[in-house]
Amino acid sequence: xxxxxxxxxxxxxxxxxxxxxxxxxxxxxxxxxxxxxxxxxxxxxxxxxxxxxxxxxxxxxxxxxxxxxxxxxxxxxxxxxxxxxxxxxxxxxxxxxxxxxxxxxxxxxxxxxxxxxxxxxxxxxxxxxxxxxxxxxxxxxxxxxxxxxxxxxxxxxxxxxxxxxxxxxxxxxxxxxxxxxxxxxxxxxxxxxxxxxxxxxxxxxxxxxxxxxxxxxxxxxxxxxxxxxxxxxxxxxxxxxxxxxxxxxxxxxxxxxxxxxxxxxxxxxxxxxxxxxxxxxxxxxxxxxxxxxxxxxxxxxxxxxxxxxxxxxxxxxxxxxxxxxxxxxxxxxxxxxxxxxxxxxxxxxxxxxxxxxxxxxxxxxxxxxxxxxxxxxxxxxxxxxxxxxxxxxxxxxxxxxxxxxxxxxxxxxxxxxxxxxxxxxxxxxxxxxxxxxxxxxxxxxxxxxxxxxxxxxxxxxxxxxxxxxxxxxxxxxxxxxxxxxxxxxxxxxxxxxxxxxxxxxxxxxxxxxxxxxxxxxxxxxxxxxxxxxxxxxxxxxxxxxxxxxxxxxxxxxxxxxxxxxxxxxxxxxxxxxxxxxxxxxxxxxxxxxxxxxxxxxxxx
Amino acid sequence: xxxxxxxxxxxxxxxxxxxxxxxxxxxxxxxxxxxxxxxxxxxxxxxxxxxxxxxxxxxxxxxxxxxxxxxxxxxxxxxxxxxxxxxxxxxxxxxxxxxxxxxxxxxxxxxxxxxxxxxxxxxxxxxxxxxxxxxxxxxxxxxxxxxxxxxxxxxxxxxxxxxxxxxxxxxxxxxxxxxxxxxxxxxxxxxxxxxxxxxxxxxxxxxxxxxxxxxxxxxxxxxxxxxxxx
Numbered sequence: 143x144x145x146x147x148x149x150x151x152x153x154x155x156x157x158x159x160x161x162x163x164x165x166x167x168x169x170x171x172x173x174x175x176x177x178x179x180x181x182x183x184x185x186x187x188x189x190x191x192x193x194x195x196x197x198x199x200x201x202x203x204x205x206x207x208x209x210x211x212x213x214x215x216x217x218x219x220x221x222x223x224x225x226x227x228x229x230x231x232x233x234x235x236x237x238x239x240x241x242x243x244x245x246x247x248x249x250x251x252x253x254x255x256x257x258x259x260x261x262x263x264x265x266x267x268x269x270x271x272x273x274x275x276x277x278x279x280x281x282x283x284x285x286x287x288x289x290x291x292x293x294x295x296x297x298x299x300x301x302x303x304x305x306x307x308x309x310x311x312x313x314x315x316x317x318x319x320x321x322x323x324x325x326x327x328x329x330x331x332x333x334x335x336x337x338x339x340x341x342x343x344x345x346x347x348x349x350x351x352x353x354x355x356x357x358x359x360x361x362x363x364x365x366x367x368x369x370x371x372x373x374x375x376x377x378x379x380x381x382x383x384x385x386x387x388x389x390x391x392x393x394x395x396x397x398x399x400x401x402x403x404x405x406x407x408x409x410x411x412x413x414x415x416x417x418x419x420x421x422x423x424x425x426x427x428x429x430x431x432x433x434x435x436x437x438x439x440x441x442x443x444x445x446x447x448x449x450x451x452x453x454x455x456x457x458x459x460x461x462x463x464x465x466x467x468x469x470x471x472x473x474x475x476x477x478x479x480x481x482x483x484x485x486x487x488x489x490x491x492x493x494x495x496x497x498x499x500x501x502x503x504x505x506x507x508x509x510x511x512x513x514x515x516x517x518x519x520x521x522x523x524x525x526x527x528x529x530x531x532x533x534x535x536x537x538x539x540x541x542x543x544x545x546x547x548x549x550x551x552x553x554x555x556x557x558x559x560x561x562x563x564x565x566x567x568x569x570x571x572x573x574x575x576x577x578x579x580x581x582x583x584x585x586x587x588x589x590x591x592x593x594x595x596x597x598x599x600x601x602x603x604x605x606x607x608x609x610x611x612x613x614x615x616x617x618x619x620x621x622x623x624x625x626x627x628x629x630x631x632x633x634x635x636x637x638x639x640x641x642x643x644x645x646x647x648x649x650x651x652x653x654x655x656x657x658x659x660x661x662x663x664x665x666x667x668x669x670x671x672x673x674x675x676x677x678x679x680x681x682x683x684x685x686x687x688x689x690x691x692x693x694x695x696x697x698x699x700x701x702x703x704x705x706x707x708x709x710x711x712x713x714x715x716x717x718x719x720x721x722x723x724x725x726x727x728x729x730x731x732x733x734x735x736x737x738x739x740x741x742x743x744x745x746x
Numbered sequence: 747x748x749x750x751x752x753x754x755x756x757x758x759x760x761x762x763x764x765x766x767x768x769x770x771x772x773x774x775x776x777x778x779x780x781x782x783x784x785x786x787x788x789x790x791x792x793x794x795x796x797x798x799x800x801x802x803x804x805x806x807x808x809x810x811x812x813x814x815x816x817x818x819x820x821x822x823x824x825x826x827x828x829x830x831x832x833x834x835x836x837x838x839x840x841x842x843x844x845x846x847x848x849x850x851x852x853x854x855x856x857x858x859x860x861x862x863x864x865x866x867x868x869x870x871x872x873x874x875x876x877x878x879x880x881x882x883x884x885x886x887x888x889x890x891x892x893x894x895x896x897x898x899x900x901x902x903x904x905x906x907x908x909x910x911x912x913x914x915x916x917x918x919x920x921x922x923x924x925x926x927x928x929x930x931x932x933x934x935x936x937x938x939x940x941x942x943x944x945x946x947x948x949x950x951x952x953x954x955x956x957x958x959x960x961x962x963x964x965x966x967x968x969x970x971x972x973x974x975x976x
Contacts, residue, residue, distance in 0.1 A: 188925075194904075195925040196912025203915045480916075497913070502791045502809040644894070644913070644920025646794050647832050651839040654918045655869050675868070682831045685804050685824075686794045 150175050151186040162191050163513075165201055165495030166478050169208055177253070178212045197496075204497040204643075206260065206479030207436050214249040214256030216294040218242075219273045223262040223398050224630045225556045225619055226269040230283070234270040237284035241291035255294050261481065261637050262398035263437040266556035266619070267324045267563045275300045276439040278321055280308075311408045316444040323405050324563025327579065329550040330542070331530050332523065332566055338412040339457045341529025345420045346465040353424040354380065357528065359536030361548040365523035366392055366484065367591060367615025368690070369547075372527075375518055378508040379425040382516035387427035389418050390512060390519045391472075392489055394435040396481040397592035398637060399617030402552040403522040405564050407434075407441055410526055411448045412457075415472055417525030419462055420532060422470040425518055430472035433489050436479045445474060481641035485689050486519035487511075488643070499643045500689040523552055523616070543569030547608035551616065555580045557589075558622030573603040573612065582620040587627060587706070592617035593634035594694035596701040597627070627706050628664050628713070631698045635660055638695035649692030652683035656696060668714040677703055752816040754778075754798075767807035767818055768796055775976035778820055779829055779861070781836075781854055781945055782895035783808040790896045793836075795829050795858070826862075833858050834867035839918075841876065841890035842946075848955045849947030851963025855893060856946075857970035876921070882929035884937035885951055892922050892948035901943045902936060904928045911940075922948070 154171045158164040168187060173179050179187075179202045188195040202208045207219075220226075220235060239245055242255050249256035265271035268280035277300045279290065293303045307313045308322040325333060345353050358373030379387060391414065395403040406414060418430045434442065449472055453459040462470040480498045483489045487501035490512050511517025527549065531539045540548045547569035556562045559582030567576065577585055589597050590607070591614035598605070598612070605612050621630065635657040644650045659676050662668050680696035680703075687693050703710060727743055734741050750761040754776045761770035766789060771778045781793040789808040796807040799819035807818070819825065836842075836855055844850050880886035898911040899922070910932065914923045932940070940949045960966070 192906075192908070194909040194912060194928060196909055196914060196923050199923060200912045200914045497916075502789065502806070504811065639917055642917040644916045644918065645790075646792050647835055647839075647893075648794055650894075650918055650920060651835040651869075651872075654872065655835070655838070658870070658872075679831075679869075682828050686797055686828050686832060688791055688794065688806070 147176060147180070147183055148186055151183055151190060155187065155190045160191060161495075162193055163495040165191070165198070166205070166476065166492065167495075169198075169202055169205075170476065170478060173208060173213075177215070178209050180210065200497050201495070204480065205436075205477075208478055212249050212253055212256070213258070215254050215297075216274055216300065217256045217258065219258050219260035219263070220246075221261070221263045221265065221269060221271050222259045222633070223266060223269070224621075224633045225266045225399065226271070227629075227633075228557055228621075228625070229269040231270040233284050234282045234287055237287035238291070241288055255291070260437075260479070261640065262396065262400070264395060264401040264404045264435070265321065266399050266401055266554065268322055269556070273437060274303070277301060277304060278319055278440055279304070280320055280322070311444070314444050316447050317408075317441060319440050321404075321408075321440075323408060325405060325409070326555075326561050326563040327565040327567065329552075329566030329568070331539070331550045332406065332410065332413075332526055332552055334530070336413070336530060336533060338416060338452075339455065339463065341413075341532045342416050342419050342423075342457060342463040345423055345528075345532045346463045346468065350380065350424045350426065353420060353532065356536045357424070357531060360527075360531045360539035361536075361546075362524065362527050362531060362539065363547065363609060364521055365527070365551070365615065366395075366521035367397065367594075367613065369609040369613060372520060372524055375508060375520070376421060376424050378506070379427070379516050379518040382509045384516045386429070386515050387425055388512040388515055388517040389422045389425065389427045389430040390486075390489065390493065390517055391418055391430065391432045391522060391525055392484065392486065392519050393432055393438070393522050394477050394484045394489060395522070395616075396435060396484045396641075397594060397615055397617050398634070399554060399556055399589065399592045399619040400615060401554040401556075402564055402616040404438060404441075406522050406526055406552065407438065407445065411445055412452065413526045413529055414522055415449065415452055416457060417528035418472060419458060419470045420528045421518060421520065421525065423463075423465075423468055425516070427516075427518070428469050428471075430470065431493060431512065432472055432474045433477060433483070433493050434474055435477045435483075439476060442474060442476065449474075480643075481637075482643045482689070482691050485691065488689070489519060490517065497643070499645050500691075502688075521615075544606065544608045544610075546610045551607065551614070553607075553614070553618050554616045555582075555618045555620065557620035558582055558585060558625070559620045567607070569608045570606045572606050573598065576607070576618065577603065577620070580620070582622075584622050585620045586623045586625070587621040589617070589619040589621070589630070590614050592619070593637060593698050594690070596697060597631070597705060598701070599705040602705070627702055627709050628660075631702050632657075632660060632664060634698040635695075638691070642691060642695070646686075646688040646692065648683045648686040649688065649695065652679065652687070652692070653695050655679060656683065656699060660699060663710060663713050666713060666715075668710075670714055670716065673703070673710055673714060750812055750814050752812050752814065752818065754818045754820050755822075761812040765812050767798060767800075767810050767812055767816075770812045771807065771818075771820070772974050775974065776820065777971035777974040778807045779858060779971060780808055781858060781893065782897065784897050784901065784943060784945075787897060787900045787943075790900060792894060792896050793832065795832050797825060797828065799825065830862040830864060831868065833862055833864055834869055836893050837864070838867050838869045838871045839874070840892060841873065843890075847891065847947040848950055849891075849944075851960050851966045852958075853947060853965075854945035854970060857965040860965070861969045861971060874918075879924060880952075881926055882924060882932065882937075883952070884932050884934065885929075885940060885949055887922060887924065888948050888950065889921055890948075891946045893946055894920060894922060895945055896922075897943040897945065898922065898940050898949055902932075902940050904931070 483498040492498035559580040759774040791806040876889040
């Protein structure tokens with residue numbers, strides 16, 4: 143076994159030419175061949191790459207989909223997003239446990255099946271959903287689980303377990319996924335039939351500065367959620383010194399409830415890659431990287447084939463778009479399960495084969511990014527906007543939306559509504575209008591922009607979706623009248639505790655303290671003082687954390703304290719001096735046992 | 747040399763090009779509290795205690811370079827309270843036993859606790875179960891006391907540049923770990939350096955201790971930061 147491990151590791155590392163920056167790929171390949179990454183494998187990888195063992199151990203233990211212990215021949219990862227629960231996740235989870243005979247976090251003793259929780263896998267419109275060995279299973283029911291587990295026990299290949307395919311390119315030979323696009327509303331920007339390549343051709347007939355000018359004129363802002371003006375980002379990157387520059391596409395949509403990039407990647411990958419080439423021309427970059435979240439591994443071969451086709455059409459590659467001297471190509475880098483890698487500098491670290499810890503800024507990625515070279519990181523949807531803006535003009539784009547937020551936005555709608563799926567709407571659309579569109583009129587709360595966004599109630603349904611009012615990277619989760627808001631908040635806080643990278647104190651410790659306090663309140667042991675403390679602790683974590691994760695992680699609590707305060711108040715005791723959370727019997731249990739005494743707590 | 751003019755809490759200050767706010771503040775006799783910062787090491791910004799406000803935005807003074815005309819807010823009541831909160835978070839996040847710790851009196855976390863007059867942390871103790879790693883012949887890591895400042899990670903490398911210490915796991919489970927092979931090769935001087943880099947009592951030399959008696963230690967006479975404030 144030891145020698146098998148050694149030869150496997152040596153073989154994998156040789157395939158990656160002993161390149162340390164490919165550590166994520168190396169670990170993934172070692173795990174897929176050996177079932178896990180053992181201590182011995184860590185030592186072997188470190189020795190082969192001539193890096194420290196803690197560097198390898200640090201990366202293996204950072205990412206959700208890497209494991210030090212065997213994950214099973216079939217590794218089942220079941221989404222635990224709140225929306226999944228609305229759609230019957232609890233029964234499906236129980237069915238998995240019963241049929242497999244293990245609890246979550248365990249692997250069967252024969253090493254056949256492992257069962258794990260995982261945060262949002264980008265399938266919120268078709269939950270409950272799971273990933274088994276990179277293959278996605280949607281709309282699960284306890285009955286379907288029985289068949290799946292039976293198949294796994296009978297060694298059926300995981301692809302053969304997919305009985306029915308989804309729509310559109312999900313049916314492509316290289317994808318064969320049961321995933322559905324659910325495109326409910328097409329708008330003028332993203333889901334059109336613009337011919338592939340004409341945007342790039344037009345851009346290449348302009349000067350790079352003119353391309354940037356056109357993007358600036360459109361007032362296009364980052365579609366991942368942060369909303370930084372794209373034209374400015376490209377301009378900074380163009381102005382940065384460096385012979386070599388990079389365009390990175392952030393396809394790590396990890397914000398719970400978001401799945402719009404999945405659909406763009408499925409149906410509009412040519413437009414995305416064309417957008418990256420336009421950006422590459424504008425900033426003077428010759429290389430593009432698509433950083434694809436591990437959950438979307440099922441698309442990798444399909445997307446690689448799209449890249450190949452585009453090279454064949456000379457849209458990518460040497461003299462790309464037929465422009466002499468413009469060489470631009472794109473490679474795909476897989477993630478390995480870490481929400482924080484959606485933060486651009488963490489994504490860059492991860493793409494370099496390291497722990498996905500955000501960097502300190504300055505310097506910004508546009509000055510010093512991937513491999514320390516000027517790098518522009520943009521969202522999938524942002525890149526998809528570029529070919530359209532170049533063809534139709536910045537003015538055309540700017541006419542849509544609001545003054546500060548131009549164009550349309552692709553929304554991922556899920557939860558308590560009749561028509562979940564993808565909606566391309568103009569910025570400025572109100573929540574009320576959206577709820578009518580998606581037939582979710584009974585909603586009592588809408589989670590705008592995922593957990594890191596805001597949970598709003600009816601009084602705010604008249605507000606508009608745009609960067610300066612209700613900002614969203616695309617996630618819109620709808621909660622009906624019977625849903626337990628605190629349960630949802632709890633789920634989100636568990637998510638942030640799990641996903642904090644652990645680098646800075648306020649995010650690492652603060653989120654745990656917030657979660658514990660929330661649990662005290664939910665258990666009915668809170669007081670009014672706890673509510674006041676919760677509020678002030680949220681402020682501490684937001685104000686002191688290093689990156690966007692900790693600066694927004696208290697939002698589920700903060701926004702519901704603001705918009706649904708009565709729910710919290712109904713849970714807490716009114717006599718604020720009594721510490722309900724303190725259980726005297728529990729506190730003295732260990733010492734009484736040690737002393738052999740039976741405490742007399744009658745008086746308390 | 748002192749070409750950049752800026753202010754901290756209204757005080758006119760000057761900085762050399764490339765200096766961070768923490769470094770420049772120190773040269774101007776202004777104390778900005780730090781914990782993960784160590785002169786000569788690349789700033790990490792892990793503890794966030796040095797957070798200051800510039801142009802309405804909070805930023806770590808240890809990682810932010812001074813720019814001309816910068817207006818830095820340092821000792822505002824809100825920032826001071828938030829800094830104290832971080833010190834308290836560190837006390838509840840680990841298991842700190844000052845009276846029995848070899849670093850007592852030389853410990854920067856303890857000294858910050860005194861400076862910020864921490865009585866009882868506002869947060870409940872988490873009492874985590876953490877390990878002591880004594881596998882290295884020269885030193886041991888008591889993870890109960892570790893604040894994950896990453897000074898050891900940044901400051902101690904092997905001759906060929908490999909990390910001896912590193913961060914493993916993530917979130918609340920993140921912890922410092924050693925490369926056992928490299929840790930076994932540390933010299934006495936390197937082990938001592940690791941201990942001196944550690945702001946708390948998480949990295950301690952084996953077989954020696956309490957060379958300086960309590961009462962004569964670094965922060966026994968004057969509070970942390972008083973050496974900077976003029």
